Amino acid sequence: MHFQVMTKPSGASCNLGCRYCFYTEKHNLYGGQKAHRMPLNVLEEFIRQYIGTQDAPEVLFAWQGGEPTLMGVNFFRTVLSLQQKHANGKNISNTIQTNGTLLNDEWCSFFKEHEFLVGLSIDGPQESHDQYRVGLDGQPTFGSVMAGVDLLKKHRVQFNTLTVLNDFNTLNPLDVYRFLKEIGDGHMQFIPAVERAPGTTAKELKLTLAAPPSSCHPKEDLTQTSWSVSPKKLASFYISVFDEWVRNDVGTVFVQFFDIALGNWLGAGSGLCHFSPQCGMAGALEHNGDLYSCDHYVYPDHKLGNILKTPLSDLMQSEKQLRFGTEKQTTLTEYCTNCDVRFACHGDCPKHRFAKAPNGEPGQSYLCHAYKEIFTHMAPYMETMLQLIRAGKTAPEIMNTLPR
Numbered sequence: 001m002h003f004q005v006m007t008k009p010s011g012a013s014c015n016l017g018c019r020y021c022f023y024t025e026k027h028n029l030y031g032g033q034k035a036h037r038m039p040l041n042v043l044e045e046f047i048r049q050y051i052g053t054q055d056a057p058e059v060l061f062a063w064q065g066g067e068p069t070l071m072g073v074n075f076f077r078t079v080l081s082l083q084q085k086h087a088n089g090k091n092i093s094n095t096i097q098t099n100g101t102l103l104n105d106e107w108c109s110f111f112k113e114h115e116f117l118v119g120l121s122i123d124g125p126q127e128s129h130d131q132y133r134v135g136l137d138g139q140p141t142f143g144s145v146m147a148g149v150d151l152l153k154k155h156r157v158q159f160n161t162l163t164v165l166n167d168f169n170t171l172n173p174l175d176v177y178r179f180l181k182e183i184g185d186g187h188m189q190f191i192p193a194v195e196r197a198p199g200t201t202a203k204e205l206k207l208t209l210a211a212p213p214s215s216c217h218p219k220e221d222l223t224q225t226s227w228s229v230s231p232k233k234l235a236s237f238y239i240s241v242f243d244e245w246v247r248n249d250v251g252t253v254f255v256q257f258f259d260i261a262l263g264n265w266l267g268a269g270s271g272l273c274h275f276s277p278q279c280g281m282a283g284a285l286e287h288n289g290d291l292y293s294c295d296h297y298v299y300p301d302h303k304l305g306n307i308l309k310t311p312l313s314d315l316m317q318s319e320k321q322l323r324f325g326t327e328k329q330t331t332l333t334e335y336c337t338n339c340d341v342r343f344a345c346h347g348d349c350p351k352h353r354f355a356k357a358p359n360g361e362p363g364q365s366y367l368c369h370a371y372k373e374i375f376t377h378m379a380p381y382m383e384t385m386l387q388l389i390r391a392g393k394t395a396p397e398i399m400n401t402l403p404r
Contacts, residue, residue, distance in 0.1 A: 002056060003281040003316045006064050006295050007046065009075065011036030011287035014067040016099050016141060019132040020166055020193045020227045023066065026286075026298050028206045036287040037071065042308065043079065046285060048086045049312040058091040064295075069102045073110050080114060095119060097162065099133070100148030101141055108155035118152060118159035119189070120145070124176035128169035132227060149183055160187035167193075167226065170233040173240040181253055189256045190238075192229045194352055194366055196222040201299070211299050212351035214327075219362060222354070231370035238374045246381050247403070251396030261375065262395065264344045265382040274349045280325020283316055291315050293324045296351045333357045333364050341375035 012026040013036050030036065051059050061083070063076075076096075083092045096111075097119040111118055122145050123129040130140035152159050161184045163169070169176050180188050196210035199220040205211075210222050229237075238257065245255060260270040273279040273294075283304070284295040291312065293302040302324070304315040315321065328350050335357035336347045347353070348365035357364040365371070385395040 002054065003283065004060070004062065005046075005050060005283045005285050005291075005312070006062050007285045008064055008066055008068070009038040009043070009287060010066045010068055010070045011038075012066045013070055014065060014099070015070060015101065015136065016067065017134055017136040017138065019134065020164060020195070020225070022195055022209055022296070023298070025207050025209060029298070029300070030286075030288070035070075036066075038075075038287040040078070042287070042289040044082050044086075045307055046289070046312070047079070047082045049307060051083070051086050051088065051090060051092070053313040053316075054090070056090075058093060059087075061092070061094045063094065063096040065097070067099055067102070068096055069098050069107065073106055076110065093117070097121065098148075099141070099145065100152075101135075101144040103148035103151050105151065105155070108151045108157050111152075111157045112155045116157070118157055119162050120149065120152070120159050120184075121162045121164075122149075122180075122183075123163050123166070124169045124172070125179045128172065128176055131168040132164075132166060146183075159185060160189060162189045162191065165190050165192045165229050165234060165237060167229055167233065170229055170237040173237040174244060176237075177241045177244065181249070186252060187254045187256075192234055192367060193225075194228050195225045196228075196354065197225065198222075201301075205299070212296055213354045213363070214297070214302070214324075214350065219354075224366075231367050234367060234370040235373040238370075239377050242374075242378055242381075247399060250385075250399055251394065258378075261344055261378060262382060262385060265386050266389065270346075275344065275346055277329050277346050278325045279328045279350070280321050281316070283321075293321055294351075296349070297324075331363055333361045335359060335361065335364065336368070339372065341372055341379070344375045345371045 011030065012024045014024050050061070093115065095117040099121045123133055126142040129142045129145065133141050135141055161180050163176065163180065198208055199210045199222050201211040202209060213219060241255070242258060245253060245258060256272070260272050260275050263270050264275060270276050273282055280293065282294060284292045284298055286292070286298070289306045289308045291304045291307055292298045293304060304318060304321055307315070328347065332347045336342060348367055348371060352365045352367050353363050355364045355366040355368065356362050381398065384398050384401065388395060388397050
């Protein structure tokens, strides 16, 4: 069996107070405590079970948060020890997503020695980054993050950048893209910030953002938060970046969104649940061993169980989780089903399906118009790269055919 688990050893604990964060509020699901730590028995049981359920020769662990570096370097030394104890001949690799503000020489030396792939959260140049990514005291964090970047480079740690696309930084797409090219190692991920004001379910749970639409939650007409990216701004951002990338940077800069699109054009699949026909193969593990259907569905109705009581593989293969995964495909609107670029989008992430289709049918992605515009714009370039690859050439050769 092959599935992924996003592991949160510090739960929702974080040293920052990013204004758009959808996860730190999940403290309220666990009594509102401000600090969570994964106990050793939960950690070992997860590592043992996770390795044991993977049928591939290499097992990838993804450590996220909150902020996972709050656990300290020694916690991750224990992680490595337990991974080797239970490896059973398999190769083990690790990724960690961090805001970068707690990095020091010890952390970066550790990452380098043990070949961690680091994901660094940064939202662009200083003005763009500091708009929402602030400390618990409301102060800017750009300087601290850039100090972390310098340390990663000093120790030659492999890292990619993760940028949340919001209402502010999407106003200057090329400034963001060129800045990330300048500071990074050529690998970028972008995630659209799309959240709504709390509805009935969220208020009952004392949460400040709405629960995603699903069969478990009431369908409510709720207002988007002020910082959510609009479909228009998202389309403008990706099209502007794509036009620069396809003329100058194919093969040297790897933008996850463009790689995913090319994978779907090739018929090889996207490799990311957002743009795959089905989902449900990427669970989220909280600090106490509770497993949820997805990182964006950490709500009681989507809790699958606890790995100390029920095996991880049983939870991920449960009827509840399988239904969660297949509903992505079975609940597509008629408008989406008949869309020319459905193969590239597959209806987007279900958490965004709170809008209505042009015919009034509910369950359409809020970002539908953005993705339709983006993929329609990209189509002729993707077709050219597809033909190049089929002819035994490489995708970067498209740059020789385009004006710069």
